[in-house]
Amino acid sequence: MTGHSEDETKSLSVKDVKEKRVSFPPDEEMVSDFVERRAELQQADSLTLTDIILAYKQSCEKHHVNPNPKALDQLKQVTCVTDRARCFDLSGERLDYCSCESLEEILKSVQFDFISLQGAELEENGASALLDMVLYYESATHLDVSANSGMGFSGWLSLSHLLRQSGCLWRLDACNMPMVDYAAQALSKALLTSRLTVLHLENTCLSGKPLFTLVGALKRNVALQELYLSENNLNGYQDSMQVADLLKFNNTLKTLDLSNNATSDSGLEEICDALSFQKTGLRTLILSNNHITHLGMSHLQNVLPRLKSLETLNLGKNNLENRGIHMLKESLMINRSLLQLGLAATGITCEGAVTLAEILAESPQIQRLDVRQNQVLAGGLMALSLALKINRSLIRLDLDQHLKEEKDDFLMETQKTLLSRITDLCAANATAAKGTSLQPAPPDPPDCTETTDALPTQSLEDI
Template sequence: MDIAHSRRMTGHSEEEATSQSVKEGREKRVSFPPDEQMVSDFVERRAELQEADSLTLTDIILAYKQSCEKHQVKPNPKALDQLKQITCVTDRARCFDLSGERLDYCSCESLEEILKSVQFDFISLQGAELEENGASSLLDMFLYYESATHLDVSSNSGMGFSGWLSLSHLLRQSGCLWRLDACNMPMVDYAAQALSKALLTSRLTVLHLENTCLSGKPLFTLVGALKRNVALQELYLSENNLNAYQDSMQLGDLLKYNSTLKTLDLGNNTMSDSGLEEICDALSFQKTGLRTLILSNNHITHLGMSHLQKVLPRLKTLETLNLGKNNLENRGIHTLKESLMINRSLLQLGLASTGITCEGAVTLAEILAESPQIQRLDVRQNQVLAGGLMALSLALKINRSVIRLDLDQHLKEEKEDFLVETQKTLLSRISDLCTANATAAKGMALRPASLDLADCAETTYPLPTQTAD
């Protein structure tokens, strides 16, 4: 057993190592020098290689191939192709993408020769069919070598107890990992407990847990830790069947006691109007914190807008609110009218596919005419005809803040043919007015929008770069 592998094993407590040995079905007896000596040996060895300029890409590829031969696996073509594109081994490479590659235990072990020499900004193991021993080994390597700042382990439901234990330890100890994606796999009890324990002290700022069956006890466990977490800024919980009862109460508690979260994505769940009431009650406790709230596709109706109506005037930090794909209708927009006029923090409002017609568009035009700060409004996939477009166009002649108004670009059927052509003219005019506002805003200290509403309306998220808050 080499020094590096021995060092990785010391990361687990005696209790964790015992549990891992039981899971693997064999006893481990390891003898190694003190941690300080091993760390010193490794750092000095790597520094010497770099100073002598002897750590070349050719050396790394050769070492990887030899490691594959030792572990009796074929070198991964995808890994080799990416290694050949690296231009500098002393800086972090952009990406190491192993998504969709089947990584058994030996394949994982063979990757150490790469990880000990190259660090990455992003490592993707999505759908890599990781089993328990392989996942545990690989995640231990990531910790020891500080391999990634962004890690994606999504769609690996076979990680098992040891894999989640190693992931928990990575999250607790890593000094560089700021984002974790762990989507599309059930959050069973031991996984929820391991993740929650890690979140008590981790430095993560972004966590994606979409489609992980979080409803119920797993969410309760997670929220218990997040109420004490002071690092996490973005939490994505879409497609988790979160309900209007216990789940909404737990999320309400989270918002009451956590003032660090800036983005909360609850899209594509079943919160409904009663769940929205819990969320709104909790929002009144947010003095500093939440900037983006995504509630799209949550079975919310116009009746739920009465809860938002009460809290919106008091919100001082919320900048993006996405209510798309909920059946709000014109009645819901009318309910929100006064509170949206009073609110002075909201920069982006998502109302795509909410059952709005020209009547609702007129109400929105009245809101825009009074708003000095809204920068973007999304009303796509609604039945807004020439009358509604005319009202929005007139509002933009007064409004100076809106730089983007999202509307369907295909012309819709009208009772009179000439109104179809009018739609085309008005869409062009609205676009020109938004462009004029955007041009005028250049050089001014407008607050940046916190999240693109086009992304909020979808269920997938592009890879962002980390930005300073």
């Protein structure tokens, strides 16, 4: 772990006492001093929750701020000060510089699995001081700094140091704030050597130069496994070329979320060309809501048979229509890696459902198929039901549970019967899979409107 360089420290110094920064000793002394100090406290069993709360209140008095009620409530729920507590949630709390300084009494005494600073209105000096503390005390394994657009240069520089030097931080969320040039540069520099395995950058205005800067670092990164770039207005030209460049040179990424962008058919062509370079890497690719049409399926159908590692593909909320599904038919039958396929809200009717049924009848490995929010009536449900009498791998078929209007009433009753039958057939496959030690049923997808610690397999969104 290395500290701030002399030049960086000088550039960040301030004259006003109220804007002072925490000052740490050299790296070796800092680490050994903290480890020895904490060990002594634990061995002497002198660090109690009451002591921590009292020290925090005294620190607040010293810095002329009121103790944060949310922080106090969470401290009272800590059961063991020598183990990591589950969560320290300060999201939505306004943390000015003095509030940040007062939190040191908590951070130096209790470590957490997850610290949320989302929407805490962090300003430059406060953010810098607080992030330096998180590094010094190894306070978090998962950190959320989302929606803090006022962090400034010093805040991002401290975050960069934290990412490069922390030995325990594995996930960072930095969403819902613009990725300005200095932020992109600081983050990219950190990604060259950080141990992060999960990075969330949703809605950060990454399109253009920031994405170029980020990809330049990620092409050499060998630690990151999950990258979430949803809602960044990534286009089908330069941005998609950058994403393709990433896929050509990085074989460590397992999950790439590009949902809610503007990749379009032209961008999909670039991405598909690059996917052929992914021999043992990418397992999950999320392309939902990207202005993709049936024309883009011509590119996907060419690469799907050659993919050996891709397990989850989400194409939901794209206007693929029946002809798009038909174009993918042969390649999906040939592919032997895909376990989950998301086709929710893609303009499929009974004709497309019949094509999917033909694919299921031939597939020995697909475990989950999502066709919600499509106009699949009794005819399509009948085809899927018949396919499941042959298929032994599908353990979850997501369908709309409300009955759709038909010309005849008896067809409405038929829908109800078929939905029940499909559920039973999937359940039978799931039971058989458990008995033969096959992979378990894919977990429920996260609600896309809520924050979630979703695993890579949880990527067929509820939409």
